[in-house]
Amino acid sequence: MLWMLRQKLTVQAYQTILNSEMNLDTKSAEKLQCTNYLPFLNTTDVHSIIGTQFSTYDIDAEQSDSLHKSIQQFWLWTAWQYRYQQWNFSLTTETSWRSDKQNAYSTIGNECMILAYIGYELNPAWDLIFLGGYEQRHMVEK
Amino acid sequence: MQPLFGLQARYQPSSRLKLLFGVPVVLAAEWTACENTDIGMEFLYTTESLCYIRQRLSNSVSISAQYHGSLNNSDATYFENSIYHQDNNHQITYNNITFLQHQIFASIDLKLYKDVGFSIGAGYNLRSNMSLYNNTNKVLDGIKSSDNFFINCSLQFVRLQ
Numbered sequence: 001m002l003w004m005l006r007q008k009l010t011v012q013a014y015q016t017i018l019n020s021e022m023n024l025d026t027k028s029a030e031k032l033q034c035t036n037y038l039p040f041l042n043t044t045d046v047h048s049i050i051g052t053q054f055s056t057y058d059i060d061a062e063q064s065d066s067l068h069k070s071i072q073q074f075w076l077w078t079a080w081q082y083r084y085q086q087w088n089f090s091l092t093t094e095t096s097w098r099s100d101k102q103n104a105y106s107t108i109g110n111e112c113m114i115l116a117y118i119g120y121e122l123n124p125a126w127d128l129i130f131l132g133g134y135e136q137r138h139m140v141e142k
Numbered sequence: 143m144q145p146l147f148g149l150q151a152r153y154q155p156s157s158r159l160k161l162l163f164g165v166p167v168v169l170a171a172e173w174t175a176c177e178n179t180d181i182g183m184e185f186l187y188t189t190e191s192l193c194y195i196r197q198r199l200s201n202s203v204s205i206s207a208q209y210h211g212s213l214n215n216s217d218a219t220y221f222e223n224s225i226y227h228q229d230n231n232h233q234i235t236y237n238n239i240t241f242l243q244h245q246i247f248a249s250i251d252l253k254l255y256k257d258v259g260f261s262i263g264a265g266y267n268l269r270s271n272m273s274l275y276n277n278t279n280k281v282l283d284g285i286k287s288s289d290n291f292f293i294n295c296s297l298q299f300v301r302l303q
Binding site: 113115124125126127128129130131132133134135136137 | 143144145146147148149150151152153154155164
């Protein structure tokens with residue numbers, strides 16, 4: 001299976017890929033999260049997967065006059081892997097958008113991240129993994 | 143644009159032990175302690191940490207108990223610079239928020255057929271702390287959220303080898 005995915009899932013603590021996940025809070029904190037991972041393009045040399053997530057959550061604090069926010073977030077993640085002999089080349093992209101429901105769905109921020117992984121298999125027991133990329137955050141002033 | 147770099151090493155001395163260390167994952171490990179029992183943990187230098195124990199009852203059924211801890215930080219632009227507190231006609235504006243959430247839950251994982259699985263679980267969000275900071279990074283306010291139960295179900299189509 002995808003080497004890069006193992007890397008991603010290690011970040012997520014070796015959890016299995018969740019194709020559909022729902023997390024509902026039943027008390028004061030209103031939060032809904034739905035995550036999907038699907039195989040996207042798989043050939044002999046190239047493997048890829050696409051992930052989406054939609055979440056809403058409310059932040060409400062009695063001790064602050066202004067901190068009553070209802071945030072929506074959409075998250076898109078793709079992963080691509082190519083393996084050549086003992087080398088693994090992987091690329092992941094992450095993009096997310098946020099909006100505040102209380103402000104007529106105006107966009108208040110978006111983020112973009114691109115990460116490239118280069119892994120080298122020293123032997124069956126050891127792998128070295130170098131990763132590098134860029135992160136960009138953008139906020140919209142009202 | 144903010145550059146990101148990291149270096150990881152993955153070491154699997156046997157089929158019963160997997161280790162990953164470096165940055166951003168400081169240490170992640172999964173150890174098959176007994177024939178059907180797995181113990182795992184992960185610690186990231188940034189935002190998340192967790193540990194779990196999983197018992198495989200058969201080839202198609204397993205149960206697990208997990209702990210998650212996550213630290214979230216948002217600056218004021220995230221909230222359109224509108225985070226403030228009115229106190230005796232004096233308005234204080236906050237510049238960032240830090241939110242620490244602990245979570246425990248248990249789940250049952252079922253393998254339906256081949257690469258398709260299903261899991262269902264329930265958990266508890268422990269009382270969490272939220273801190274607000276001003277320009278000098280001094281904590282101006284501390285907020286505790288309510289604790290609450292949650293349910294979780296998932297359908298899994300891709301299985302890791």
